[in-house]
Amino acid sequence: MRIDRHQRQGTWRGTAQKALVAGTMGVLLAGAPAYADEGPIDPALPPPTLLPHEDCGTADSPAWVSTRIPAPAGQTFSLTVPRPTVNGVTYTGVVHLQDLDDPTAQADGEVEGLNVPSQWVYVPLAPVDGHTYVWSAQTYDGADYSPATDSCYVTVDAGRPVVTSVTDPDYPMAGTGGSPRKSDGQSTTFTIESHDVLPAGCGAAGNPGCAVSGVRSFRWSLDTPLGVGGSATSIGPDGEATLTLAPSWGPHTLYVQVLDGAGNIGESSYGFIVPWQLPAPAATTIRVNAPAKSTPTAQLAINGQVAPGSYVAGEVVHVSRTDPAHPKGTALPDAPLSADGHFAFTDVPHTVGSVVYRITFPGDQLQETATASATVHVVPFAAPPSLPRVPALKSPPAR
Numbered sequence: 001m002r003i004d005r006h007q008r009q010g011t012w013r014g015t016a017q018k019a020l021v022a023g024t025m026g027v028l029l030a031g032a033p034a035y036a037d038e039g040p041i042d043p044a045l046p047p048p049t050l051l052p053h054e055d056c057g058t059a060d061s062p063a064w065v066s067t068r069i070p071a072p073a074g075q076t077f078s079l080t081v082p083r084p085t086v087n088g089v090t091y092t093g094v095v096h097l098q099d100l101d102d103p104t105a106q107a108d109g110e111v112e113g114l115n116v117p118s119q120w121v122y123v124p125l126a127p128v129d130g131h132t133y134v135w136s137a138q139t140y141d142g143a144d145y146s147p148a149t150d151s152c153y154v155t156v157d158a159g160r161p162v163v164t165s166v167t168d169p170d171y172p173m174a175g176t177g178g179s180p181r182k183s184d185g186q187s188t189t190f191t192i193e194s195h196d197v198l199p200a201g202c203g204a205a206g207n208p209g210c211a212v213s214g215v216r217s218f219r220w221s222l223d224t225p226l227g228v229g230g231s232a233t234s235i236g237p238d239g240e241a242t243l244t245l246a247p248s249w250g251p252h253t254l255y256v257q258v259l260d261g262a263g264n265i266g267e268s269s270y271g272f273i274v275p276w277q278l279p280a281p282a283a284t285t286i287r288v289n290a291p292a293k294s295t296p297t298a299q300l301a302i303n304g305q306v307a308p309g310s311y312v313a314g315e316v317v318h319v320s321r322t323d324p325a326h327p328k329g330t331a332l333p334d335a336p337l338s339a340d341g342h343f344a345f346t347d348v349p350h351t352v353g354s355v356v357y358r359i360t361f362p363g364d365q366l367q368e369t370a371t372a373s374a375t376v377h378v379v380p381f382a383a384p385p386s387l388p389r390v391p392a393l394k395s396p397p398a399r
Contacts, residue, residue, distance in 0.1 A: 042144035048093060048137045056152035059134075063154045064213040064262035067127045092140040096148070097123045101131040101209040110140065129158040130199030130210045157213040159197030161260045163268035164239070167191050169312040171272035174251070178310045181365045183277045184249035192218060194239040194258040194266065213261025215239045221255045222247065226267065232259055249276045278365055282308065286317070286359055286372035293377045296350055300376060303344035306361045311337040318360040319345060323378075324353040335359075349378050 057063035092110055099105035109123035123135075132155040139146040170188040172178035182188055194215045202210035217232035218241050235241045235258065243254075254270040288304040306317060316334035335343040349355045355376045363369035 040144050041147060042141070043147060045139055045141060045144055045146035047139055047146040047149045055154055057154060059151070059153055061153075062132050063152070064157050064260075065127075065154045066262040066264050067129075067156060067158050092142075094138045094140045094145065095123055095135060096138070097125050097133055097135045099125070099128065099131055099133055102128070127156045127158070128199075128209070129156055130202060130212070131156055132211060155211045155213070157196075157211065157260060157262035157264060159199065159212070159260075160264045161194055161196045161215045161239075161258045161266040163256055163258055163266050164193040164195060165191075166193075166254065166256055166268055166270040168270070168272065169314075171247075171274065172310075174271040174273060179366055180273060180275050180278070181312070183275050185246050187244060187246045190243045190245070190254060190270070192220075192235075192241045192243065192256055192258070194218070194235070194241075196239075196260050213264075215258050216261050217259050219257040219259070223253055224255070226255045226257050228265070232257075247274050249274045281363065281366055281368045284309075284361055284363070284367045284370035286361060286370050288357070288359055288372050288374040290357060290374035290376055293379060294349065294355075295381055296352060296378055297348060299346055299348050301344070301346050302357060302374065303342065304359060304372070306337060306341040306343070306367070306370070309341065309367050310339055311341055311364075312339075315364060316362075317343050318362065320358045320360075321347060321349070322356040322358065323349060323351040325351040329358070349376065352378050352380050354378075 055063045055065060094108065094110045096108050097106060105125060105128075107123050107125040127133075132153060134151050134153050136148040136151050138148050166173075168188055168190045170182040170186075171180050196205075196212045196214050198205060198212060199210055204210065205212045205214075214237070215235055218235050219226055219232045220243055222245065233241065239258070245254075251271070251273050254272070255267070256269065257265050257267045259265055284306060285308075286304060286306050288302065290302045291300060294300055315337045317337065318334055319332040320329045321332055322329045332345070332347060335345040337343055343359075347357070355378050356373055357376070358371065358373045360371045361367065361369060
């Protein structure tokens, strides 16, 4: 739900609209009621009849509602009640609202019945982000109150969710550098990451007065800005979603909205360019840095860079080691490439002699395959120096 929107009979002035379906009978008498959920109670006086709707949750599962925080001056909860009548005479509707996270915050509202299906009841209680409220309705005949309706529970989530990032491995965002890796009409997958926003002063969701509804779904549009409404796609509990498209050549903008459980919207966009076709792969060079000499069982640190170009997550170089004990070579774990082509790995040779490390880049859409190597001479441990001989002492002459 939203505030300050025109809907049905009037203008939103508060956080949520509570739709109470018309009761079966009532009488309208002059005089303002005292407080809802108080006496005197007339058991024969019928309460308004509530039907299930989006703003009436249970204690275990409150409904989520939205508003602007901080609340504008004079903003209060806005509820609707039916026009309960019997024999053509109308009752007054009364609503009681209680902040469960602040026991001192409670208020009542009432409205006299008019010849309309339902009416606004403004309850003078400012909504607080992250707080949960309970409300119920009664009928008032000028002297007595009806029993209260079943309680309805709502939680306020006023924060707009945030689109943390939109990324794509094949089409870099326009203006950030890098080159497209696919061309006209090829399939690509965008990743959307998002999160909901905690109420001010809250360190963690779930603490008293710190409820958040969480990101629930997302919408997208290619090259057309999104408005309000329309179908949405569910999003994972971690706020992450993927979107697979096959865009045509030319410049594009992907528009994204994420929605939380209260209907708040966060949005972002991602501009990119799809080429008609990719250029021929460029020649690749590999630089390898390794120590010239080492000893058996000493750990070696080897690094280098594949150039030119930029690289995406998942790209690697293959590594193998050849030594006198393994002349055909031994495959070592692949070394991942950073975005600018750097790589690093460690190894512990055990064989004396020339140890050759072979680095192979398998190539991608932009770079040709390439191979480079580095040789480390593994030498035996040096023998400890011998101690000088100490001449034997001569026995002293006999006396």
